[in-house]
Amino acid sequence: MDAATCLLMEGGPTAVTVDAVVARSGVAKSTMYRHWATRDELVAAMFTHLVPSFEVPAEGLGFEDSLRALVGSVVQHMSGEQFRKTVPALLMLKTRHQEIAEVEEQLHAQQQSVFDEVFRRGEVEGRVPATVDRELLLTLLVGPLMMAMMFESVPLGDELVERTVAQFLAGLAVASE
Amino acid sequence: MDAATCLLMEGGPTAVTVDAVVARSGVAKSTMYRHWATRDELVAAMFTHLVPSFEVPAEGLGFEDSLRALVGSVVQHMSGEQFRKTVPALLMLKTRHQEIAEVEEQLHAQQQSVFDEVFRRGEVEGRVPATVDRELLLTLLVGPLMMAMMFESVPLGDELVERTVAQFLAGLAVASE
DNA sequence: ACAGTACGAGACGGTACCGTACTGTTTATG
DNA sequence: CATAAACAGTACGGTACCGTCTCGTACTGT
Known part of the structure; x- marks a missing residue:
């Protein structure tokens, strides 16, 4: 293996x-x-065997801190050589092999559930509208990170985390008006 | 061919x-x-031979309209079968073959230059700070679209365009404070 | 001691593919 | 019209890979 x-x-x-x-x-x-x-x-x-699993941030944290922690750990995963070299292959193969697609679906579902918990904390604090599609939220949040990893045009660092989270939060504020 | x-x-x-x-x-x-x-x-x-070229929105349009038009055309490209099936392969091969990496770089540069023109219009209108890295802006803007295409978790439609642009603009407003 | 099982090592046929070489045929060009 | 270039068609050697198969070995429980 x-x-x-x-x-x-x-x-x-x-x-x-x-x-x-x-x-x-x-x-x-x-x-x-x-x-x-x-x-x-x-x-x-x-x-x-390669699929990583993200962890839910500590229970006591508020919405913004949870968000920063989770996005930070995602970026850390993306910085790793293993993630960077295998994810493109996974995304390519999933379009043709159903078995691989199922593995990718599993990874995606795990990621979604962890973020859902964070979104729930945001909902409790009144920052996240209950009506918004959570998959859309995940896409809006993680998309920039994915792109940064795949294109390697922006370094996967703290600045990216900060800007991504800030933009996401700003988008939330506008959407809930 | x-x-x-x-x-x-x-x-x-x-x-x-x-x-x-x-x-x-x-x-x-x-x-x-x-x-x-x-x-x-x-x-x-x-x-x-496959690399598509995005076009700069009409000269007279303002920043927001240019942005919506361009993002809309990007999403339209991403909806096409050709783009969806070839981009994953391109992104995977570029990590190992330098020739392919150069092709990808060319695609990225073309895309960047078109968006730079739109960002310039935003700068003229005082919406886009002159100091912000344009590659970061592109990543923040197009990342969600890329992710929606690759994971197929969110339909590539008008709603995605609207939310993506809205979030990007909201993030801009926060950043320029 | 003995059967059952998992393993290492490797030979083998069959297939797919790359790149080359060769033979005619068509097309363009002076 | 003659000659060179570009072409279709195809055979060929060499290699890499898959999946099967055989044989000998170590370990395990009875």
């Missing part, structure tokens, strides 16, 4: 061949096929 | 093989290698 992940980061999905994984891991090919019936299953399992 | 594009959209970058392009296009393999010395050159040329 680790060998497969290394190969994915070095050469992309096409570099994750059965032979290459066997060569790098020291595992026999027969053992590989004992666990995964086909190469596609191996690749899907690899992405499942 | 058209055949290669079809193959890319159907089966991803790995489906764009020399043999497949030859079979679909009716062109001889010798002719292919007369134009592109290697398969990688063909793929790079294909992406170059």
